[in-house]
Amino acid sequence: MADLYAAVTDDALNRIAGFLHARAPYLFNYVAPSLRPRLDDAGAVIGYEENWVVCTEVDPPPPPGVPRYRRIPPFQLPGVPIRLPCAIQLIHLRFDFHPGDTIALPPELPGPLAPQRFALEAMIEFGLACVPPAAVAPPVLSTHSHAWDLPVLPVDRLECFLIRIFVVGHLITGIGGMPQQIGLELDGLEIADIKPAGLEGAVECYLIAMLKGAILPQLVLALQAVPIHTLGLTAVTPSLSAGLPNNPAVENNALHVWLDLAFA
DSSP states (O other), X not given: OOSEEEEEEHHXXXXXXXXXXXXXXXXXXXXXXXXXXXXXXXXXXXEEEEEOOOSSOOSSOOOTTOOSOEEXXXXXXXXXXXXXXXXXXXXXXXXEETTOOSOOOOTTXXXXXXXXXXXXXXXXXXXXXXXXXXXXXXXXXEETTEEEEOSBOOOSOOEEEEEEEEEEEXXXXXXXXXXXXXXEEEEEEEESSOSSHXXXXXXXXXXXXXXXXXXXXXXHHHHHTHHHHHHTOOSEEEEEOSSOSSSSXXXXXXXXXXXXXXEO
């Protein structure tokens, strides 16, 4: 018998995602910052500082101490000897749990959802720096006879575009050999209205890696703490209850979890 049972409907989870979007925007905004010159009183360049250029500003500002963005590496384009700033921002995110009655999946991801599956619909905004002709000879900053190449192209705007994606997946446990670690496994991903097919396939490949490696694990970790924090419990170590066919379970339009609690 589990010590604690918790369930969250897909509708409630979507509201939680909206709350996290405002209170923890770094879960949804991934940026490779640019640079901007730092000037002295005479207007001469004396150095460079980071410039977090995005497509859509984070609004409202997050609570004090909470970062707006999560850092990602700058983009490296073959033949261009300087790396490029970029941004990936989740503008809209919506979940639908089995049996699935909220998200209309595209034909490439035929419904209905299989048992223990979830669907996800997201609007993602990408921002990439345009490469000017001068970028093939990146600017060099010299101070006191010391010179170095800038690590990333200085820009103050990005070329931005939106894509709409659909995902089908399921929950797994035992990530990294840790039996209590919950993860998300993607069964399929489809981008709406990108041509040609080769370009769509390449973008889908990178999106799957990004979702599996960065975005979805952070959302799961945030949600794992919800039952304990909601009850106001401290000095408690939760663990997934054993002996159940599915724990956590995705069914009846809800995510269910059974926990055993160890009190310090």
